[in-house]
Amino acid sequence: MVSAESSVSDLTFVEAWAGFKNLLPISLFVAVFGGAFGLAAAQAGLSEFSTVVMSLLVFAGAAQFAALDLWGAHVPVIPLMITVFAINARHLLMGATLYPWLRELPLAKRYGVMLVVSDANWAMSMQAFNSRKAGFGVLLGGGIALWASWTIGTWLGIYLGSAIKNPVSLGLDMVMGCFLLAMAIGGKKSSRMSIIWIVAAAAALLAYWYLPKNCHVVVGALAGGLLGAFWMEKKDEH
Amino acid sequence: MSIESAGAGTFFLILIMAAVTLVTRWGGVFVMSFVPINYRVQQFISAMSGSVLIAVLTPLAVTGDNGARLALLTTGVMMLLVKKPLPAIAAGIAVAALWRNL
Numbered sequence: 001m002v003s004a005e006s007s008v009s010d011l012t013f014v015e016a017w018a019g020f021k022n023l024l025p026i027s028l029f030v031a032v033f034g035g036a037f038g039l040a041a042a043q044a045g046l047s048e049f050s051t052v053v054m055s056l057l058v059f060a061g062a063a064q065f066a067a068l069d070l071w072g073a074h075v076p077v078i079p080l081m082i083t084v085f086a087i088n089a090r091h092l093l094m095g096a097t098l099y100p101w102l103r104e105l106p107l108a109k110r111y112g113v114m115l116v117v118s119d120a121n122w123a124m125s126m127q128a129f130n131s132r133k134a135g136f137g138v139l140l141g142g143g144i145a146l147w148a149s150w151t152i153g154t155w156l157g158i159y160l161g162s163a164i165k166n167p168v169s170l171g172l173d174m175v176m177g178c179f180l181l182a183m184a185i186g187g188k189k190s191s192r193m194s195i196i197w198i199v200a201a202a203a204a205l206l207a208y209w210y211l212p213k214n215c216h217v218v219v220g221a222l223a224g225g226l227l228g229a230f231w232m233e234k235k236d237e238h
Numbered sequence: 239m240s241i242e243s244a245g246a247g248t249f250f251l252i253l254i255m256a257a258v259t260l261v262t263r264w265g266g267v268f269v270m271s272f273v274p275i276n277y278r279v280q281q282f283i284s285a286m287s288g289s290v291l292i293a294v295l296t297p298l299a300v301t302g303d304n305g306a307r308l309a310l311l312t313t314g315v316m317m318l319l320v321k322k323p324l325p326a327i328a329a330g331i332a333v334a335a336l337w338r339n340l
Binding site: 100168171 | 239240241242243244247248249251252253254255256258259260261262263264265266267268269270271273275277278279280281282283284285286287288289290291292293294295296297298300301305306309310313314317318321323324326327330331332333334335336338339
């Protein structure tokens with residue numbers, strides 16, 4: 001199933017533009033959530049300019065919100081680094097899962113396209129690759145759409161923040177969760193994969209309850225991955 | 239060690255956050271370039287890619303409020319029925335909003 005062919009690993013402007021348009025609807029939600037971040041950052045005492053620069057350079061919503069919790073007159077560096085790393089560690093897994101296709105790209109493109117990897121565009125591109133379709137268009141173009149809307153949303157939130165004072169009451173905290181669930185259900189299903197998912201879910205929950213903060217995604221994903229590595233599909237099915 | 243969040247200190251902190259995040263975006267690809275992609279590694283990767291989603295979602299569903307649970311349930315049911323992501327996501331968010339404003 002995971003077999004890289006050069007045709008699906010192509011990255012053209014046309015595909016990137018299609019990917020950009022593909023993720024525009026979800027980007028609108030991301031912009032509103034960015035607005036909530038802009039407002040929260042202003043309340044935490046960040047200047048308008050640094051808030052926008054943070055969204056522009058970091059582009060990782062959950063980690064940015066978590067950083068605000070640590071923000072004060074003095075910001076502890078090591079806890080900040082650990083928090084950001086732990087929350088964003090899922091990017092490591094995303095890069096690894098994309099690698100069979102990424103290795104077909106020259107180095108500059110390979111690492112360039114990973115600059116904008118995020119939950120939504122990664123999930124879309126994996127889904128495309130797994131059904132043997134080209135996936136880098138949505139990874140790059142969709143990533144740019146998400147990045148731009150996150151940054152612009154942040155900036156707008158600083159001014160219009162009062163309109164979305166309570167994003168949770170509008171259900172906006174559920175945008176990424178619902179999106180990822182839709183991607184998970186839209187993927188291919190088998191009894192083997194269901195059991196792998198149950199193991200991943202159990203491991204993630206146990207890690208959430210009993211291990212240090214923010215490591216549940218990595219623990220659950222590795223548990224599922226390792227089970228998949230030792231309980232392999234029969235090769236002749238493909 | 240802590241950094242004052244005034245003036246240039248803020249930018250230094252933001253640069254640290256950006257650098258750490260970039261390490262996560264590039265690190266997985268970099269490490270994999272030393273791993274031979276055989277069938278077992280492919281199986282690991284494909285099992286892990288779905289597991290990432292599940293590992294994000296499970297604590298959200300288990301420890302979230304009823305609004306969060308209803309949102310995920312609605313999106314899940316809509317995905318199985320209509321198989322179109324956008325209506326499914328929109329319905330999930332709408333149900334969460336509705337529930338929390340009741």
